[in-house]
Amino acid sequence: MKEPKTNKSALAQTSPFPIGLNIDRAKGSYIYDVEGNAFLDFASGIAVSALGHGNTKITEAIKKQVDKHLHVMVYGEFHQKAQIELGTKLTSFLPNPLDQVYFVNSGTEANEGALKLAKRYTGLTEIISFKNSYHGSTHGSLSVSGNESKKFAFRPLLPDVKFIEFNDIEQLQEISEKTACVIMETIQGDAGVRIPSTEFMRALRIKCTETKTLLILDEIQCGMGRTGFMFAFQRFGIVPDILTLGKALGSGMPMGAFIAPFEIMNALSNNPPLGHITTFGGHPVACAAALAGLEILEEEEIIKNVENKGALLETLLQHVNIVELRRIGLLFAIELSSPTAVQKVVKYCHENGVLSFWFLSCPESFRVAPPLNISNSDIKKGAEIIVEALDRL
Secondary structure, three states: OOOOOOOOOOOOOOOOOOOOOOEEEEEEOEEEEOOOOEEEEOOHHHHOOOOOEOOHHHHHHHHHHHHHOOOOOOOOOOOOHHHHHHHHHHHHOOOOOOOEEEEEOOHHHHHHHHHHHHHHHHOOOEEEEEOOOOOOOOHHHHHOOOOHHHOHHHOOOOOOEEEEOOOOHHHHHHOOOOEEEEEEEOOEOOOOOEOOOHHHHHHHHHHHHHHOOEEEEEOOOOOOOOOOOOOHHHHHOOOOOEEEEOHHHHOOOOOEEEEEOHHHHHHHHOOOOOOOOOOOOOOHHHHHHHHHHHHHHHHOOOHHHHHHHHHHHHHHOOOOOOOEEEEEOOEEEEEOOOHHHHHHHHHHHHHOOEEOEEOOOOOOEEEEOOOOOOOHHHHHHHHHHHHHHHHOO
């Protein structure tokens, strides 16, 4: 028998300095620790819990599916009602020709599938991404992410990847007939909420069309209503060739998806067959939760109020110690004078009952992304504590 471990958790750690809250439960816009302390969730689990915590409609949908069945077969081999209903509902929100959904377990898996699909469909290998981008931490997703400090220890990575400047129209000349795909976050999230111009987005779409390059838009963080539109690309009047989703899609359950027209997606089904496979992708319980979340967004008209809530919070957060506030919908990056200042503010907020978080690739900014259905009173409460933290810098 092994000796008992001392001063060490059985769980692997992602960093030497985790927040370390001991979580007991969560409800609405609040998370509670084991001592009963309440924390207003201004991070939403990094934009995952877009409808807050413990939504009754979502938990009931989960329980109902659990009573029916859990995993029954690897994805794609059986017809499962939960998957079919979710795929039908999700594509109903999307413009033509985005009509085929491939469900996976996470956002980075969605990007992996999208990259494979682009290479398989075009027969090309060159991929163009953007500096300061973030697409996940698996090898393919890491290969097209722009943060070298997160990549160097894992090289060699995927070959034939080029990086260009985000929101720079002149750089689009790098896209050519040799380019299989361009992958881009519609809104750069981890770079500190960088928002492209409509002119740039439309020029990107035109260039990809001219060169027969597939345009992959990564909306893992900015999709599902976060920007005030169901999908952020709708702001710019364009349609991607492949769309990737994750985070909020699962309504708190592990879920990702890549979506493309039938003509493109069908390339993964032959020569070779099973060009992309997943055991747990499209898990019926995750699908049930995701479907309930989509129905809530539709029936309760939550998205139409996102911009007003975001504008209210932006107004309340005006402060002399803020260098720049970047916002789209209810996704904020609040830039301060230094990473040290960010750490002080985030720490003060945690100690006083508000959960915010930082950015991996933008240490001089901290993120705010509360649930989309947060009340105005909770917006004001959270803003008051953030302002108190800013006052102390």
